[in-house]
Amino acid sequence: MNLLVVSQCELLxxxxxxxxxxxxxxxKVIKSTFEFDDAYTYTARSDSFAFIxxxxxxxxxxxxxxxxFKRISRNTVLLVDTKYQNPEEILKVQQAVIYLSNPLLSIGNINSNKPQNEIKNDKNSLDLYLNDEVKFDVFDLCIVKNGEKIPLTNLExxxxxxxxxxxNKVIETDVLMEKLELSTITSLYVHIKNLRNKIEKNPKSPGILRTANKKGYMLLINP
Structure with a gap:
């Protein structure tokens, strides 16, 4: 599958x-002006081209x-509006993109903790299991722990x-800060602490979101 994204929005x-x-x-990302007629150039190459x-x-x-074009095309076309006004609207747009583009992203493929037959039968392939009692619901942007839904922030x-x-890989602190566009390590510590409070059984002795030799962090999930 090939995905063409036309947007200048770095968040998207x-x-x-x-x-x-x-x-x-x-x-493929296009940030410059995209002429409508150019879309037919991509559809002529393959029916597997999708557009956001x-x-x-x-x-x-x-x-x-x-x-x-969306009505008549055999290609998948998703139109989004990134003129955000507040954090709530940002989250709504992100949820819509994740949900509507799910067939493209095939995020269920990375759900390594669940048996293959369970993945195929699961109604919500956006559930990522952290352990037997905790799952990360990507669509609803929340943690589900012991049946309770705990909302996550955008950065979390x-x-x-x-x-x-x-x-199960160590991500160094500076790499994580760059990825999250954080300017201070204190800010990262706060987000990690808040996240542990939401996913860990005992946040003071984390078993999932681990600190690795004071150099970085890793998500430890046993098969």
Whole structure:
């Protein structure tokens, strides 16, 4: 599957980049002006091309053309609006992108803790299990622990996604800070502490989100 993303929104691009790691989807990002007629160039190459188009990139009558293209095309077309006003709207857009693009992202492929037949039958392939009692619900952006849903912030979600894609590997502190665009290590400590309070049985003695030799962090999940 090939995915064409037309947007200048770094938040959207970063989210998709994280989700597409360890999948077979190849993403191409276009930040410059994208002429509607260019879309047919990509569809002519393959039916497997999908589009995520930021309507903030539209010019003139583009919106009408894209809506028509979406109706008649055999290709998957997702239109999103990244004109965010507040954190709640940001989360809503992210949830929509994750949910609607799920067939493209195949995020269930990285759910290594669940048997293959269980993954196929699972109604929600966006559940990432941290252990038998705790799961990360990517669609609802929350932790489900002992049946209770615990909301996650945007940064906590990014931390979990990044560490899950690098499961059982040490991610150095400076790498994690750069990925999260944090300017101070104190800020990272606060987010890690809050995240542990949500996922750990005993946050003071973490068994899932571990500190590795004071150099970084790792998400430790036993098979």
């Amino acid at each position: 691009i970063s989210l998709l980049d994280e989700l597409l790691k360890n999948t077979k989807v190849k993403m 188009i930021d309507i903030q990139s539209f010019q003139g009558e583009d919106e009408i053309d894209w809506i028509h 979600t990014k931390i979990l996604l990044f560490l899950y894609k690098n499961l």
